[in-house]
Structures are given as C-alpha cells and as structure tokens.
Amino acid sequence: MNFLAHLHIADKCHSSFLGNLLGDFVKGDPDKLYPLNIARGIRLHRFVDSFTDAHPVMRDAKSLFPAKQRRFAGIALDVMWDHFLATKWSQYHNQALRDFCQCAERDIATEQALEVVSVPQRYKLMTTRMWQGRWLESYRELDNIEFALSRMSQRSERMQLLADCFTPMATNYQQLAVMFDDFYPNLLNVSRDFYVNSGN
Numbered sequence: 001m002n003f004l005a006h007l008h009i010a011d012k013c014h015s016s017f018l019g020n021l022l023g024d025f026v027k028g029d030p031d032k033l034y035p036l037n038i039a040r041g042i043r044l045h046r047f048v049d050s051f052t053d054a055h056p057v058m059r060d061a062k063s064l065f066p067a068k069q070r071r072f073a074g075i076a077l078d079v080m081w082d083h084f085l086a087t088k089w090s091q092y093h094n095q096a097l098r099d100f101c102q103c104a105e106r107d108i109a110t111e112q113a114l115e116v117v118s119v120p121q122r123y124k125l126m127t128t129r130m131w132q133g134r135w136l137e138s139y140r141e142l143d144n145i146e147f148a149l150s151r152m153s154q155r156s157e158r159m160q161l162l163a164d165c166f167t168p169m170a171t172n173y174q175q176l177a178v179m180f181d182d183f184y185p186n187l188l189n190v191s192r193d194f195y196v197n198s199g200n
Contacts, residue, residue, distance in 0.1 A: 001048055001187075002082040004136045007104050008092065009048055012188055013195040016041030017104050018111045018119075023049070025123040035115050040198060047194045048187065052078075057183040064172045069165050076165035077176075079139070079148055084180040086140040092184075098137055105131050142170065 001009070003021065010020035019034070019041015030039035052058060053074060062073040069076075089097045108127075112119065130136070138144040146166045153163035169176060 001052055002078040002139075003130065004082040004139060005085050005184075006045055006048060007100075007136070008085060009188065009191050010041060010044065011093075011100075011104075013044060013192050015044050015195055016111060017108045018115075018117075020045045021108065021127065022119065022123060025120045025126075034117055038111075038115065038117065040195070043198060044191065044195050047198075048191055051187065051190060055183060055187075057179050061176060061179055064175065065165060065168045069161055069168065072159070072162040072165055075152070075162060076149055076169060079145055079152075080169050080176060081180055081184070082136070082139045083142065083145050084177055085184065086136070088181075089140075092188075097140070101131075101134070101136050142173075145169075 006020045006023065007017055009015075010017050016037045019030075019038040022030075022034075022038065023042050023045025026033065026042055030042040033039070034042065058074065058077065061077050062070050065073040065076075085092065086097060089100075093100060095103070135144075135148070139148075149166050150163045153159045153161070
C-alpha cells in the first residue's frame with residue numbers, strides 16, 4: 001500500500017497519521033525513537049505492508065506482469081492500489097478526499113509539533129512535495145499513476161523497469177480493480193484487529 005491507503009487505514013484504526021507515514025523511513029525498533037502513539041503507527045504501517053505483500057491477491061496480481069518486471073511489480077501495485085482507493089473513495093470514507101488530505105496534513109503538523117519529534121530528512125522532503133503537489137488527490141487520474149511510476153523509476157538505473165510496469169496494469173485494469181475490491185475490506189479489518197491487539 002502507498003501513502004493514501006496508509007493514511008486511510010490509520011484513520012480507520014484511530015492511529016497516528018505521522019507514525020503511519022513514517023513507516024517507510026524508520027528502521028529498527030520505533031519504541032526507542034518515538035513516543036508510543038507514533039511507534040504504534042509505525043508498527044501498523046509495517047503490518048499493513050507485510051500482510052499485503054504476503055497475501056494471495058498480490059501473487060495473482062504480480063502474475064499479470066512480464067517476468068522481467070515482477071521484481072518491481074509490488075512497488076507499482078502499491079501505487080495502483082492508491083489509485084483504486086482514490087477513485088472509490090466515497091465507498092470507504094464519508095469525508096471528501098480533498099478535505100481528508102487537508103485534515104491529515106494539518107493533523108500531522110500538529111502531532112509533530114506537540115510531540116517535538118525529529119523526523120528523517122528524506123521524510124521531510126517527500127511529504128513537502130506530496131502535500132504541495134497534492135499527490136494523493138492526483139492518484140484518481142490514471143495518467144498520474146503513469147507519471148508517478150516514471151518519476152520513481154528515475155531514482156536509479158536499476159529502477160528503470162518500474163516505469164514499464166504501468167502498461168500491464170493499464171491492460172489488466174478491470175481485473176486489478178476487482179482484486180482491490182476483494183482485498184481492501186479484508187485489509188481494513190485485519191489492520192483494526194492488529195492495532196487493537198498491539199496496544200495490549
């Protein structure tokens with residue numbers, strides 16, 4: 001799952017927005033680095049990624065890609081799942097997507113200020129661009145998914161095949177949409193259970 005899904009899941013679990021966004025940027029034991037609420041958000045992020053990566057729907061989705069692209073298919077699918085969530089947003093949240101994103105941005109800034117925590121520089125750069133560019137809202141348009149993958153593929157030479165992953169996703173769009181509809185409600189349920197139990 002990518003940024004929008006992590007924030008949506010955080011909201012549904014009443015978890016820290018900041019912690020759930022930090023999940024990709026923090027290594028090691030978060031309890032040694034952050035207050036409990038943020039550390040629990042980081043652990044929720046890690047659970048979501050682990051559960052998603054191991055789920056049969058990911059295996060089936062990756063099989064739609066040519067063999068040489070499967071190494072990067074998981075990254076591409078994470079962005080595509082955000083696209084489906086954005087396009088079906090009203091099914092999963094009663095707040096408009098734009099309003100949700102603005103509230104999340106404000107809540108994260110407030111949480112960071114109140115907790116007086118230090119965050120990685122990479123996180124600062126990424127989230128600044130994300131909020132200013134309104135990436136999460138832009139994921140509703142399929143062209144922006146292609147652009148996002150192209151942008152990500154330019155980070156290093158070994159990532160260049162990532163841009164090519166857009167074509168099989170566009171070709172199998174309806175099949176992937178059905179996979180998302182089958183998988184995401186299950187992910188929400190297990191994430192809630194994990195978060196409740198992780199507080200014990």
